[in-house]
Amino acid sequence: MSKERSRTGLRSGSRAWLRRHAYSFFSSIGALVRQPVVSMMTISVLAIALSLPLGLYTALDNVRELSRNWERLDSISVFLEPSQAEQDARRLASLLSTWPQVLSADPISPGMGMNELAGQTGLDANTIEPGWLAELSAEANPLPWTLEVSPLDDIDVAALAEQIRQQAGVDLVIVDLAWLQRLDALIQVFARLVELLGVLFGAAVLFVIANNIRADIQSRQEEIEVMALVGASTAYIRRPFLYSGLWMGLAGATLAWALLIGGLQLLQGPMQSLAVTYGSAASLSAPPPVLTLSMILGSGLLGILGAALAVNRQLARIKS
Amino acid sequence: MSLVSFEHVAKRYPGGVHALNDVNFSLERGEMAFLTGHSGAGKSTLLRLIALLERPSRGQVLFDGRNVTRLSRRQVPMLRRRVGVIFQDHKLLTDRKVFDNVALPLLIAGLPWSEIKRRVRAALDQVGLLAKETMQVPGLSGGEQQRVGIARAIVAKPSLLLADEPTGNLDPELSAELMQLFCTLNELGTTILIATHDIEQIRQLNRRRLELKAGQIVRDQSTMHTNGDDQYEILPSGPASHE
Numbered sequence: 133m134s135k136e137r138s139r140t141g142l143r144s145g146s147r148a149w150l151r152r153h154a155y156s157f158f159s160s161i162g163a164l165v166r167q168p169v170v171s172m173m174t175i176s177v178l179a180i181a182l183s184l185p186l187g188l189y190t191a192l193d194n195v196r197e198l199s200r201n202w203e204r205l206d207s208i209s210v211f212l213e214p215s216q217a218e219q220d221a222r223r224l225a226s227l228l229s230t231w232p233q234v235l236s237a238d239p240i241s242p243g244m245g246m247n248e249l250a251g252q253t254g255l256d257a258n259t260i261e262p263g264w265l266a267e268l269s270a271e272a273n274p275l276p277w278t279l280e281v282s283p284l285d286d287i288d289v290a291a292l293a294e295q296i297r298q299q300a301g302v303d304l305v306i307v308d309l310a311w312l313q314r315l316d317a318l319i320q321v322f323a324r325l326v327e328l329l330g331v332l333f334g335a336a337v338l339f340v341i342a343n344n345i346r347a348d349i350q351s352r353q354e355e356i357e358v359m360a361l362v363g364a365s366t367a368y369i370r371r372p373f374l375y376s377g378l379w380m381g382l383a384g385a386t387l388a389w390a391l392l393i394g395g396l397q398l399l400q401g402p403m404q405s406l407a408v409t410y411g412s413a414a415s416l417s418a419p420p421p422v423l424t425l426s427m428i429l430g431s432g433l434l435g436i437l438g439a440a441l442a443v444n445r446q447l448a449r450i451k452s
Numbered sequence: 453m454s455l456v457s458f459e460h461v462a463k464r465y466p467g468g469v470h471a472l473n474d475v476n477f478s479l480e481r482g483e484m485a486f487l488t489g490h491s492g493a494g495k496s497t498l499l500r501l502i503a504l505l506e507r508p509s510r511g512q513v514l515f516d517g518r519n520v521t522r523l524s525r526r527q528v529p530m531l532r533r534r535v536g537v538i539f540q541d542h543k544l545l546t547d548r549k550v551f552d553n554v555a556l557p558l559l560i561a562g563l564p565w566s567e568i569k570r571r572v573r574a575a576l577d578q579v580g581l582l583a584k585e586t587m588q589v590p591g592l593s594g595g596e597q598q599r600v601g602i603a604r605a606i607v608a609k610p611s612l613l614l615a616d617e618p619t620g621n622l623d624p625e626l627s628a629e630l631m632q633l634f635c636t637l638n639e640l641g642t643t644i645l646i647a648t649h650d651i652e653q654i655r656q657l658n659r660r661r662l663e664l665k666a667g668q669i670v671r672d673q674s675t676m677h678t679n680g681d682d683q684y685e686i687l688p689s690g691p692a693s694h695e
Contacts, residue, residue, distance in 0.1 A: 148562025358543050362557040363533035
């Protein structure tokens, strides 16, 4: 009998707890909606603060993607002696492709080489005197037969280049490693910078929300006192403020994401034209959904933390 | 067991001001009593000690047999839910509707919405403000605001109702009406302690009267012998020995 009673007591207790939570939940939304301008300003500040590291991260991500497309630059250019003809080039190419360090070896004819060069330098049949290039390609092409050798990942490219240089008919072996290494290092620096900015702006989110909640508590001091007078526990008084922090964090990060998507849309056009001039189709990609989602949730958590910081300080002050 | 009892209670504020000095009395269940005295005599302090808005410097305050001075901070809200307090300055939330103000203690207690609606309407009906439940507080007269405060104090059906100068700012007619309301609530079983300086009014009501002077209870005139001023029981000015 008494067991039965305590069980129903427990159940009605947990129901009351749920109802109190629901009330805090809705009253925190109500508080944000009641002051639309103030809420919007705070959320905008948060969004701008968060969009900076997020935007930098996205830029970095896109550069990384682009550099992956440039990995063919990691390939070794083997210039053959001018005396070498097509069959020599093909023979050497098939020999090299049997080497264990080599992924592929493609022969490039002087004509193809000229076209590629023309494309990369912006010279083409339309911009220069018609027929000149064709003439040059056919008769007086100064370019020799060339092999483009792609090494396998994680091998000693310099040693491979040296080995190729030993082959008969090879004039020049060019490996532009320094350029790629420099780019890689630069990307590392920027990645670290983005991490640093992420931490700094995360802290900014925390303090902006804490300050906002502090001001909110001060303006609602009377209400808090009345609630305490009629039997509200500290947890009950604190809860709507924690929810407010959560909402601001979530909304700020969501708006930051929207700003980023909008920015990418604006950049897409110019980026396209830029890519066309390089003869490639580059497009900007948004940050992956997992990252976006974790940023939004993280910002929400920072919001709760900031609110807790402010509430605990302010409530202690009011009580004393 | 008495609902409230004070045992050698003293309250001293920083700076050495003795608000209360060795106060002893008890309030029985279902009793309605008045606390009188000049302003500064310690009336408000005494009420605040019961609701644990302050803690005594010495002595014990018992509520329902429990020493409230020993309650932890977490237990204080539970006590406050059992005590309805009516303040002279109403302490209403001015940016909320009448209904929401009265509903506050029930929301805090986590009652179901249907129950909250029913009880708030009942309380508003009791104070005659049912028609104004959707009005904002600033749109009400002083008397109406005071009655909203009363509705909020009684809505959670507290065992004890404390009122600090509830008629302080009201004209005599409204005051009489309010007092009548308190009498009705008392007849329905609520224990009530009202601090007031309006002696004329309470004389007609014929209830127990505790008089404070400089932080001590100097008179405790119970309902048993209330035929006139002559029969006031004058207590010795030393430590009061009232049971």
